[in-house]
Amino acid sequence: MAVTPTPEALDRLRIEVPSWAFGNSGTRFRVFGTPGTPRDPFEKLADAAEVHRHTGLAPTVALHYPWDRVDDWGALRRHAEDLGVQLGTVNSNTFQDDDFKFGSLAHPDPRVRRKAVDHHLECIEVMHATGSRDLKVWLADGTNYPGQDSIRERQDRLAESLSEIYAHIDAEHRMVLEYKFFEPAFYHTDIPDWGTSYVHCVALGERAKVVLDTGHHAPGTNIEFIVAQLLRLGKLGAFDFNSRFYADDDLIVGAADPFQLFRIVVELIAGGGYGDPDVQLVLDQCHNIEAKVPGQIRSVLNVQEAVAKALSLDDEALAVARRDCDVLLANEIMMDAFATDVRPLLAEHRAAKGLPEDPMRAFLASGYLERVADERVGGTQAGWGA
Amino acid sequence: MAVTPTPEALDRLRIEVPSWAFGNSGTRFRVFGTPGTPRDPFEKLADAAEVHRHTGLAPTVALHYPWDRVDDWGALRRHAEDLGVQLGTVNSNTFQDDDFKFGSLAHPDPRVRRKAVDHHLECIEVMHATGSRDLKVWLADGTNYPGQDSIRERQDRLAESLSEIYAHIDAEHRMVLEYKFFEPAFYHTDIPDWGTSYVHCVALGERAKVVLDTGHHAPGTNIEFIVAQLLRLGKLGAFDFNSRFYADDDLIVGAADPFQLFRIVVELIAGGGYGDPDVQLVLDQCHNIEAKVPGQIRSVLNVQEAVAKALSLDDEALAVARRDCDVLLANEIMMDAFATDVRPLLAEHRAAKGLPEDPMRAFLASGYLERVADERVGGTQAGWGA
């Protein structure tokens, strides 16, 4: 009963890839390096551009500050454009300085809060140079032990800090605020759920929006409900896509539960968020044991397949079944869309646009990985520490 | 390092007990009955009054409509007063009529929504008769299968239905809106989290508040954070207290994780909610295998112990340790309060008020259970079905 998505509908998909995905990352036990890993933001962009070159879906690259600090932002911006991509969201980092051991924007010490706010103001300066629209705030703030700090006072401090940062963003900027269930804080996190991010965003104003990272929820959480709710409230600003079996595993998107990804995209479309530039789709993964560029390509393709399946949903038939409370039929219509093998359609769609039908095979055959492994010798591989 | 709570502070505790706790309840596998189980609301009130008589802590009794429907509400009210208690919150029930199989306030069919709204209007009539302040809305609404109904449209219908009900409550009434992670709906619940309850309450107005049931969260959720956040937002209306190891187990409060209960009370006090009549403390449990009146007494005492421990917290020392980021000391101050054995103090406090030092032993020795087992013969024992 599935319908066929139009090329126009498929073409509305845009995915931002993060610069850090191309550096080394891993677990607290070990970070494994691989030959060819980029050593600076320029090389990260080169890798990111490969994803777009083969899929046509990833035209922008998110930056992380200070990991991606360069002397000449204009040069980085031109480098991106030469590679056929644009610089995107700027992500702040307030979790690696010794001063931030007990928090940043919610820290009990005003000096540390000042430093954390200043870091964000610096990020806003970067945004001017890079032409970025979004300042993404993910905080490691929280506590590890009951009693360690006042949950309530931390909320108030956080609100004040965010408010000062928000006052500095331009009219065309947005602040997007991420929540996370736990990690690296293990007792309480200062923005643990969408509700908390939402109330801060409402207090801040129109240009503050919630970021939903698909790996940042309690076990069993119905994520598509949150998507539907935030779209309904006009406050869904961006996704961080990845997948998880257990915690914030940061696996390739769609790898753990492709049906969940599909349901999320169904709600995204139903709520008007698909193709809306105000609802940014971003990848956020840790390629610890798998090759990084192919890992990003796989994720981008998985999102595209989920979108194509979701666009195959027979909305009219579904509306009738729902009206009739025909549980089994409504579910069957949903499952029909999911069961549809959209890969031939997508291959055809790519071919029509001059893209490789099978982006993964094309990339692997391109010799890119071998080339960078040869070229990128010496120096320090980029990673979460830099 | 713990401090000693004052009698005045201890005296601010008030717990509402629910009429349905004294009837039979259980699991989908089996509901076990026991001799002496009440057969009507009058007998439920008699049982509830025993809790207050022995503890001095449970002066009000929540009703459930239509389970507690009587012909003469005035008679029920006078019966309560004769027993030394007051009628409290009225809980609506929209999950047992065949019409509500696919939902109530969020049902796709306007006829069913009308019926569900009307049921709430009837509850408001009951409130006039009983002198109740709070209309508590817990909904079983949700779906079992992906696709079954539109998550988004259900939110909109829910908002509309709630809005109509809210328009009918009096200036001195409140609507308190409960959320629940799952059950009886197994795919999505229409009010699954505090965020959703909160946004509906904000949309409704000042007298709409969130109900936090301690058993209604995803595994691992930091409940005291939600308490702190809702108090900060001025939207915490009531607690449903119980405890759980797994899901909504509805065990005796404090039985599964007494330290969590303590932390919740610490935040309740820190946020100004303790002793505030606008933050109602209610029990909501299922005494499936244990004796019911003693089960309620145990819960009331467990809450009282948690309160006494929380009142023992050395706030001044804690503030210093927190300011100094002395993680271990701050945690130790918290644990000191928890480790304090407050039972002797509470026994003394009770004695000073003419209450039995050991309410449980006193109740068991009173012969009440034996008497009602003898008297309450014939008729149909009350339960979740009536």
Add this chain to the structure above:
Amino acid sequence: MAVTPTPEALDRLRIEVPSWAFGNSGTRFRVFGTPGTPRDPFEKLADAAEVHRHTGLAPTVALHYPWDRVDDWGALRRHAEDLGVQLGTVNSNTFQDDDFKFGSLAHPDPRVRRKAVDHHLECIEVMHATGSRDLKVWLADGTNYPGQDSIRERQDRLAESLSEIYAHIDAEHRMVLEYKFFEPAFYHTDIPDWGTSYVHCVALGERAKVVLDTGHHAPGTNIEFIVAQLLRLGKLGAFDFNSRFYADDDLIVGAADPFQLFRIVVELIAGGGYGDPDVQLVLDQCHNIEAKVPGQIRSVLNVQEAVAKALSLDDEALAVARRDCDVLLANEIMMDAFATDVRPLLAEHRAAKGLPEDPMRAFLASGYLERVADERVGGTQAGWGA
């Protein structure tokens, strides 16, 4: 890269449907009835036979004792055969008698244990009459409160009770022992995990095997690992198939996470369990809001699709990718099989066997539901209470 399953491979699928799935069931909040619900075991068999008639996959029907007690077991057996199905596993029930309030085979009182053992001996008598091979033991035994009973002593009592029952089964019988994480016990369950079921089965002997119910695990549990492990140990006796988003939701199999179902079937095949009559596939669901016979048909078809996808796995290519530690390729081969739309192949396969291509549409068009709704008037609808 997927391969095409052979008809012979597809034909090895056999699924047992449970008699109780056709009666009413639900949640502790409410059990909704529907017109046409069977009123006795004979009518349940008639419904079950419809599943087999339309799918060709469900030749046997599991019984539940005493729910399915009849005066004349021979008549029930002949009735089944007339309908084209066979009687299958006998499930014991030791969770609804008042005596079993605090347990059955692990109860502290020897009198109650005796009664529970005797119930199982009675089930063995039934097996003689029905020609059943398997005695399935699922126990509600456990406790709700810490301290309530001795965890250790309950294990020892359980072992002794099981041992006595096992001594009574015939050489061609099996005892299959189910585990469950929680519910209806909410503190501890006497057989909470596969490890516990396994150690009891090992102690009992060769003909004792573990039952894996897909809804009976802690959140996040990797179920296919348990499948692989139990097959490796030669101790996987049966599956109870259903699906869940939260707890033991007992939804239609494959409805919550079709990719998980696929992975389970992949391990079943890899470990030699597929098509092995010693690894019984059984459905165990609660059709609370959906139509029951169609619900069972949907489940059977979902299992069949998962099997067809799993049989599409390119084992040779996978072995090479695994040997090379090519993470992305190995995963891609797995996902290729899952992404394959096997429905046209299965429709063709059915047609070749004289079955309806679309069993669901064929059943709905058959008029069966309307007919039984007309005929089955009066009497008491069967349910979990009978």
Add this chain to the structure above:
Amino acid sequence: MAVTPTPEALDRLRIEVPSWAFGNSGTRFRVFGTPGTPRDPFEKLADAAEVHRHTGLAPTVALHYPWDRVDDWGALRRHAEDLGVQLGTVNSNTFQDDDFKFGSLAHPDPRVRRKAVDHHLECIEVMHATGSRDLKVWLADGTNYPGQDSIRERQDRLAESLSEIYAHIDAEHRMVLEYKFFEPAFYHTDIPDWGTSYVHCVALGERAKVVLDTGHHAPGTNIEFIVAQLLRLGKLGAFDFNSRFYADDDLIVGAADPFQLFRIVVELIAGGGYGDPDVQLVLDQCHNIEAKVPGQIRSVLNVQEAVAKALSLDDEALAVARRDCDVLLANEIMMDAFATDVRPLLAEHRAAKGLPEDPMRAFLASGYLERVADERVGGTQAGWGA
């Protein structure tokens, strides 16, 4: 109703502290260092000895190989003895070498398995030099993506590798085998649960035992049940104590759920494991934001308090309540022991043994932390990477 523990019973407590707890550790986001952190195994032992000096409870120190590799094991052993402690368990490490990116004992490549086995044989050599009894095996082995490797074949390879190692341990040695739910592997872990560890230990032989790390379970798992079961089966070899709110948070033991710790100790005592040298109690924590030596002291004291509470349990009264199925009384007896404030008794007990009544205050007042912060300047602080 609680009873008073005897000094003899209290004196049977022995806790092993791990050398790595005194080095730096943290999360994947950041490892924070602190002044005074040890730079080599000798300094780690000095820190560990402080725990024993102030508590009298931690006479042995677990080593980690190769993190604790020294040229002269005899010198390390004498250093320990001079400090008043003994070298304890040797922990192997097969998760940080690039060769182990895809596993160690279960790796698809025989060369890597050989290397991993050889590492364990080297550990056994170390045990000869250190006089250690236990070889502790915790493996990071597993996969991140479905299909990545064969779950079943990995079990078989694991069994073979373990078997070769086991063949090399001496008659007075033990191999203790740890399980873990997830992390660093995010799809499947090769030893994810006690059942898997148990079946491998049974296959290996008498001197192979299971290690239970309290942070290595699925959410909601009843850990005390596993303690009871493993003691019943004679296969509980050791604990790794820590606490968690979410995943393997590795917090101070007893910090997250002191009641759970109490219940675990109750089962340990009930099952005969308390004071049995064959059931080793070891700490395993990550002191990321708190001071390390005090963090270990706190953990040791928390275990001691849990033991004292558990020894306060009125076993006789409990047996009667259990026999009578008096749920509330049995639970009350349990809670009485937990509610008892054992700190005065323990202070007295320490004083009688010449130990400081308040070990934490005594240690903090000793000036040790200031001294090592002054002395340990230069060099590289020890951590998980060395």
